[in-house]
Amino acid sequence: MKIASWNVNSVKARLPRVVEWLDEFKPDVVLLQELKCVDENFPRMEIEDLGYNVETHGQKTYNGVAILSKYPIEDVMVGLPGDKSDEQARYLEATVNTVRVAALYLPNGNPVPGEKFDYKLGWMDRLIARAGKLLQTEEVFVLGGDYNVCPKDEDCYAPERFARDALCMPESRDKFYTLLNLGLTDALRAFHPSGHNYTYWDYQGGAWQKDNGLRIDHLLLSPQAADKLRACDVDRKPRGREKASDHTPIWCELDVAE
């Protein structure tokens, strides 16, 4: 069972790239971020025509997450618990083929310091709390998405340039490791313990051509999911195409009965 995550940076602008990639990669489940549209404007028909069920949690102009699945999507939970005043569409959780999955778009947090960085850290506290709840169920689960956290200096092409950036700040990394240390597995690092495995390259300055990237998209697995992990990698191909997103998909394969 192949589960992928991809920040598409506008599903409307990216639809040809998304359709093309679904057709060639044939993932079973896809966690999308940065839809940048309300639910009514999601290109549901085009995705359903490829054999996917669709659940969306959209928002006008900003954010927005979705779950696409070849299996029925059950027990949907919209939004990250812990702050009823939070109106940003950044979290969607559901069960597909016995696996609990979440599509998450963690706040960027720049500039530092400021309200946005505080919101990021607060959102991470809520994610840690949610992961703790999920771990109590001892289920197979995957928390996938754009975490906007670059875990280590080796995950950044120029760590000195990002030392004060919200993606690399010690507070961001500390909370990311608090999350991991609950007992989750960073699936990509389980298969590629070191080296550059970037998932994002800025549009500016020829970053893609120079491989000036960062690893900020992650698949975090419960212990029960990690036991079933068979493969994990970044698919760089979509980033090199015309009208590309600035992120590229990360995927894993779990040995789950179908």
Next chain:
DNA sequence: ATGGTGGACCTTCCA
């Protein structure tokens, strides 16, 4: 050197 990339939206915000 006050640019630069891209998306949404309509003038500025966000990444």
